[in-house]
Amino acid sequence: MGGVRRVGVYLAHPRAGSFNHALYEAVVDELRGRGCEVAAHDLYAEGFAPLLTAEETETVAAVGESLDPQLGLHRAEVTALDALVLIHPNWWGMPPAVLTGWVQRVLVPGVAYKLGTADGEPAGLLRAGRALVLNTSDTPEDREHSEFGDPLQQIWAACVLPYVGVAEVRRLVFRTVTDSSDAARAQWLRQARQEAVALLDA
Numbered sequence: 001m002g003g004v005r006r007v008g009v010y011l012a013h014p015r016a017g018s019f020n021h022a023l024y025e026a027v028v029d030e031l032r033g034r035g036c037e038v039a040a041h042d043l044y045a046e047g048f049a050p051l052l053t054a055e056e057t058e059t060v061a062a063v064g065e066s067l068d069p070q071l072g073l074h075r076a077e078v079t080a081l082d083a084l085v086l087i088h089p090n091w092w093g094m095p096p097a098v099l100t101g102w103v104q105r106v107l108v109p110g111v112a113y114k115l116g117t118a119d120g121e122p123a124g125l126l127r128a129g130r131a132l133v134l135n136t137s138d139t140p141e142d143r144e145h146s147e148f149g150d151p152l153q154q155i156w157a158a159c160v161l162p163y164v165g166v167a168e169v170r171r172l173v174f175r176t177v178t179d180s181s182d183a184a185r186a187q188w189l190r191q192a193r194q195e196a197v198a199l200l201d202a
Helices: 019-033 069-079 097-106 141-148 151-160 182-200
Strands: 006-011 037-042 083-089 130-137 168-175
Touching: 006 019, 019 037, 019 083, 019 130, 019 182, 069 097, 083 182, 130 151, 130 182, 151 168, 168 182
Parallel strands: 006 037, 006 083, 083 130, 130 168
Antiparallel strands: none
């Protein structure tokens, strides 16, 4: 499996039975079926608290130990992963608030990156060298690119993941979901499984 044995899979969608949930279940099943140790997190179901506190707004100094056991678990866990899978819908060109909050509260200095000065270049600390982002959207691809510039691609592949040391980012968008057929969804779930397997390849 190319050294990828521990994978974190993070779902951000509030509605049980959504296609995002189906993607999450398919990916977790595929990875576990291939012998991976999977840290599977449905962030809404777990009640992950996304609000950044005043004490957590440090950008340079390493954060201290969190008194929040859930947050401490996520921070410790993410440092031990070999790869990440992020699953969420495109909402206003952004990830859902719970996942944005997860990024801001978990991927903090001293855990996910090291920064000498506020305007310096970060050194990513995560051992996870690769990530898979699975998005759902009701915006046609040509409109997403021509009118909006595909902001989720920028968020994950330019802003967040390289900053914390994840050099290889693969992103797949399933669209348009609301009016999709059962056959299309079945094919998309197969694609998601294939992408999860590709994450393990050397």
